[in-house]
Amino acid sequence: MKHFCIITNSDKDANDSMAEYIVSYLEKRGCTCVVMENRKWQSNGIFHFTDVDKITDDIECAIVLGGDGTMIQAAIDLVHRDLPILGVNTGTLGFLTEVEQNKVDIALERLLAGEYTIESRMMLKECSMFLQKDSRSSCYALNDMVITKRGDCRLITIKVYVNDELADIYRADGLIIATPTGSTGYNLSAGGPVMAPNVHAMVVTPICAHSLNKRSLVLDRSDKLTLEIGQTKEVCEDKAVLTADGRNVGPLATGDVLVIQEPHADTKLIKLSGIEFYERMREKLNGN
Secondary structure, three states: OOEEEEEEEOOOOHHHHHHHHHHHHHHOOOOEEEEEEEOOEEEOOEEEOOOHHHOOOOOOEEEEEEOHHHHHHHHHHOOOOOOEEEEEEOOOOOOOOOEEHHHHHHHHHHHHOOOOEEEEEEOEEEOOOOOOOOOOOOOEEOOEEEEEEOOOOOOEEEEEEEOOEEEEEEEEOEEEEEOOHHHHOHHHHOOOOOOOOOOOEEEEEEEOOOOOOOOOEEEEOOOOEEEEEOOOEOOEOOEEEEEEOOEEEEEEEOOOEEEEEOOOOEEEEEEOOOOOHHHHHHHHHHOO
């Protein structure tokens, strides 16, 4: 690799000096490097954080400075660029980032020497109700898509169809649809299972289900997942909202139908450290 872009969380002052250091390191070794701010902006009604139109075709790798939130934002914006991403943790948890700040030199050495692997992470896309002109849609997610109640609804009803067959009906505060990457986040907090990154599946987990026998549903990545907002009470319609990786996509109400599938795109993460998934999970989630 010789041509890089650095995507940096502009809200963190320490990232400026780190970006300057990486640029200097790479340029001394004959590489080119462009720095791009990870700053919220809007195009065609869709919010982005990185202006990928400014990333030239010769760029071979994106180095992302920040925490998990910055990594997710960059992954969504880069979804159609097929660029591998190396994450440098300047945040707190840093579950998705590969490199800690004090090991940047070693990481860059290994990167330039080609001593790395690339791990593909599946994504999700809502592909029926929230179609928008910009192909870099807010309807993509690396971690999860979540339907939650809004307004004065005490519960919402969600009918779940798998490949057009009714699988279950959930009455709950909401529903999480997570990738293996997102399974260690909101899904885990809601009692859902952890899935290793190489598992080709997605998981549907209710949030505070009204019935105690309602559990998570694990689906193959090729399945078509259809979600219909039902009606819990006869006197009023259910109201909900869809978020994708924490971004508000749009409101929902009784009768609305979503289709969630794996898109023809994924996120490519550069792996350097040799730390395996379960070791990282113990270190980051358990403090061991």
